[in-house]
Structures are given as structure tokens and as C-alpha cells.
Amino acid sequence: MNKDQVKGRVEEGKGKIKETVGKVIDNEQMEVEGKVQKNVGKGQAGYGDVKENIKKKH
Structure with missing residues (x-):
């Protein structure tokens, strides 16, 4: 596994957590x-x- x-x-x-917290506290911007x-x-993970x-392969 590489750093990317x-x-x-x-x-x-972190994004999933922030999205969930935004939903729970009804903060659309945070979501x-x-x-x-x-x-x-x-x-980034895909890259x-x-x-x-x-x-x-090499």
C-alpha cells in the first residue's frame, strides 16, 4: 500500500464522519x-x- x-x-x-455529523446536527454546509x-x-485512493x-506489473 502506498501513501496515496x-x-x-x-x-x-474523515469525510464520511463529517457528512454524518452534518446530517445529525442538521448542518447542510458540514454535510x-x-x-x-x-x-x-x-x-486520491484510486490514484x-x-x-x-x-x-x-513492472
Whole structure:
């Protein structure tokens, strides 16, 4: 596992928590920020996955 995979999954988790807290306390801005953070994390983790796959093939 490379650093992009780890960082991405951490950000994804933090985003999920923020999104859930936003829903619970009825804070739409926090909920949206959580969704954005979660999606950024997914993108970074995906990038890390691609890097890892390329590394394994060579």
C-alpha cells in the first residue's frame, strides 16, 4: 500500500464522519463539506491504486 492509498482512505473516512455529523446536527454546509472530502479521498485512493497496479506489473 502506498501513501496515496493510505491518505486517500483516511480522507474518505474523515469525510464520511463529517457528512454524518452534518446530517445529525442538521448542518447542510458540514454535510456537503463531508461529501466533498469523501470524494476527494476516493479520488486520491484510486490514484494510489493505479500507481500500485502499475508498480506490480513492472
